[in-house]
Amino acid sequence: MKALTEFVLNSRLFVLTMAVLMMIVGYYCYKSLPIDAFPDVSPNLVQVFTVTEGLAPEEIEKFVTYPVEVAMNGLPGVEKVRSVSNFGLSVVNVYFDEQMDLYFARQLVGERLQAAREQIPAGFGDPELGPISTGMGLILFYYIDDSTGTHTLEELRTIQDWIIKPNLQNTPGVTEVLGIGGYEKQFHVIVHPELLLQYEITITELIEALRANNVNIGASFIEKNSEEFVVRSVGLATGIEDIKSIVLKTVDGTPIYVRQVADVEVGGAVRRGLETRNGIEEVVAGMVVKLFGANSTSVIERVEQKVTEINRALPQGVRVVPYYEQKSLVEACVNTVYSALIQGIACVVLVLFAFMGTIHAGFIVAFSIPFSVLFAFVGMHFLGISANLMSFGGLAIAIGMMVDGTIVV
Numbered sequence: 001m002k003a004l005t006e007f008v009l010n011s012r013l014f015v016l017t018m019a020v021l022m023m024i025v026g027y028y029c030y031k032s033l034p035i036d037a038f039p040d041v042s043p044n045l046v047q048v049f050t051v052t053e054g055l056a057p058e059e060i061e062k063f064v065t066y067p068v069e070v071a072m073n074g075l076p077g078v079e080k081v082r083s084v085s086n087f088g089l090s091v092v093n094v095y096f097d098e099q100m101d102l103y104f105a106r107q108l109v110g111e112r113l114q115a116a117r118e119q120i121p122a123g124f125g126d127p128e129l130g131p132i133s134t135g136m137g138l139i140l141f142y143y144i145d146d147s148t149g150t151h152t153l154e155e156l157r158t159i160q161d162w163i164i165k166p167n168l169q170n171t172p173g174v175t176e177v178l179g180i181g182g183y184e185k186q187f188h189v190i191v192h193p194e195l196l197l198q199y200e201i202t203i204t205e206l207i208e209a210l211r212a213n214n215v216n217i218g219a220s221f222i223e224k225n226s227e228e229f230v231v232r233s234v235g236l237a238t239g240i241e242d243i244k245s246i247v248l249k250t251v252d253g254t255p256i257y258v259r260q261v262a263d264v265e266v267g268g269a270v271r272r273g274l275e276t277r278n279g280i281e282e283v284v285a286g287m288v289v290k291l292f293g294a295n296s297t298s299v300i301e302r303v304e305q306k307v308t309e310i311n312r313a314l315p316q317g318v319r320v321v322p323y324y325e326q327k328s329l330v331e332a333c334v335n336t337v338y339s340a341l342i343q344g345i346a347c348v349v350l351v352l353f354a355f356m357g358t359i360h361a362g363f364i365v366a367f368s369i370p371f372s373v374l375f376a377f378v379g380m381h382f383l384g385i386s387a388n389l390m391s392f393g394g395l396a397i398a399i400g401m402m403v404d405g406t407i408v409v
Contacts, residue, residue: 002129007038013394014141019371021069022173022371022374022375022378023370023371023374023375025378026373026374026375026377026378027374027377027378029374029377029378029380029381029382030374030377030381030387032294032381033377033381033385033386033387034293034294034295034386034387035295035296035330035333035334035386035387035388036136036295036296036297036326036330036386036388037136037295037296037326037329037330037333037388037389038136038329038388038389038390039386039388039389039391040135040386041338042134042135042136043095043098044095044096044098044102044105045093045094045095045096046093046094046096046105046106046109046129046130047091047092047093047094047129047130048068048072048090048091048092048094048109048113048127048128048129048130048299049089049090049091049127049128049129049130050064050065050068050089050090050092050120050124050125050126050127050128051088051089051125052064052085052088052089052090052124052125053090054087054088055087055124056087057085057087058085058089060085060086060087060088060089060124061083061090061189063120063124064085064090064120064124064125064127065083065085065092066103066275067088067116067119067120068083068092068113068116068120068127069081069083069092070116070119071112071113071115071116071119072092072094075094075108075109075112076108077096077097077099077100077105077108078094078095078096078097078347078352079095079096079097080095080234081093081094081095082095088148089126090125091338092127094109102132102292106129106132109129110129113127113129131175131176131289132175132176132291132292133153133176133289133290133291133292134292135267137175137289137290137291137292138287138288138289139288139289139290139296139299139300139303139325139326140287140288140300140303140322140324140325140326141285141286141287141288141322141323141324141325142285142286142288142303142307142320142321142322142323143181143207143275143277143283143284143285143286143320143321143323144156144159144164144284144285144286144318144319144320144321145283145318145319145320145321146317146318147231147317147318147319148316148317148318150317151315151318153181153182153183153268153282153284154182154183154184154185154266154267154268155266156182156283156284156318157179157181157183157184157185157284158185159284159314159315160179160182160284160286161179161184163310163313163314164177164221164310164314164320165177165179165285165286167306167309168286168288168303168306168307168310170306171299171303171306172299172302173290173291173294173295173298173299173302174288174289174290174291174299174303175289175290175291175292176288176289177286177287177288177289178287178289179284179285179286180273180275180284180285180286180287181273181274181275181282181283181284181285182268182275182282182284183267183268183269184268184269184281185266185268185269186266186267186268187237187240187243187264187265187266187267188256188264188265188266188267189206189210189243189262189263189264190262190263190264190265191206191261191262192201192261192262192263195260195261195262196261198263199248199249199251199256199260200226201248201249201256201261205248205249206258206261206262209246209247209248209249209253210243210246210258213235213237213246213247214235214237214243214246215235215236215238216232216233216234216236217232217233218230218231218232218233218236219231219233230252240264240265240266243258243264244257244258244259244264245258245259246258248261254301285375288303296326296327296330297327297330300326300327301327302327303329304322304325307320307322311318313387318408329389330388333387333388333389333392334387334392336392336393336396337373337392337395337396340395340396340399344366344369344399344400345366345369345370348365348366348369349363349365349366357372368402369399369402372398372399372402373395373399376398378396
């Protein structure tokens with residue numbers, strides 16, 4: 001210790017240069033730290049979702065959840081497999097070792113899903129991987145405001161699904177955008193049973209006719225005079241009249257159309273929830289989910305810029321209004337450390353000047369505060385610790401210990 005003290009006193013220029021260099025490196029490490037509101041302590045897992053409308057939990061567990069669970073057994077790095085079977089939904093959570101790379105784990109699960117799909121009966125849903133995110137990935141919530149009041153919830157949901165969502169998902173760092181509220185647009189075929197009986201058409205024949213006549217089919221090409229003519233059958237229904245004109249059957253050369261046995265109208269899909277603003281009016285809203293490992297602050301800033309661009313392209317009076325984002329919490333965390341640093345430096349200088357009678361000693365101790373904090377950022381950078389409420393709070397609390405140690409030295 002004596003030799004170290006003598007070296008420091010005899011090499012003041014070297015020590016000062018190293019201190020300044022360390023502060024510069026510390027500032028660079030601080031700017032490169034991923035900044036989040038809270039530390040992400042979510043387990044290393046991959047989720048598999050299967051939507052199966054209308055089936056009870058017992059059937060879903062037997063015919064959907066169990067085949068997926070069996071397919072996941074034996075994967076390298078898997079610690080456990082847990083599942084939940086609800087009405088119309090199967091969720092299988094595959095937990096991996098913390099050292100396993102998440103993207104490699106998703107690749108392993110995706111390869112096994114093919115074997116699971118072969119064991120699931122037709123019509124019981126198709127298992128899909130969940131988003132590349134964690135429970136801390138919900139970084140921004142928004143709703144769609146219609147100041148004109150001329151758009152229905154169905155139209156606003158269409159704007160959300162076909163304009164807002166695709167544009168937000170193109171933002172770097174965003175893995176998924178979820179829509180809430182409103183009605184998903186559908187074409188409803190309202191069947192009249194007495195007319196089906198009259199024309200001797202079963203409901204199964206009606207469904208098969210709608211499915212078979214709502215598709216475009218390619219038929220290769222025809223060669224003529226050294227030219228190729230592409231042949232295709234265009235049958236995709238694009239409106240109510242197209243559906244009404246679908247032929248169900250022919251009786252003595254007379255076609256029977258859908259319009260003769262059913263009414264066709266535009267409606268909304270069956271829903272099980274809604275979104276309200278201040279508990280007063282129903283709105284269409286959305287949630288932005290960030291990519292695993294992405295910097296929350298940077299992603300939110302890019303999303304806000306994209307929202308500004310989207311609002312310019314939306315219909316008159318319709319705009320996207322964010323009402324929650326994590327950036328404000330992150331900024332509060334950063335401001336906590338800044339205020340603690342400033343207050344600590346000011347209190348140290350005043351207290352030491354009052355008790356020791358010298359301003360010189362106060363400034364020496366005060367200098368150790370920003371130096372120690374910046375040096376801590378270097379350690380956080382190389383250890384992979386994000387800047388969040390917990391780590392910043394720890395630094396704020398440790399400022400007192402830094403001052404005590406400097407005074408003793």
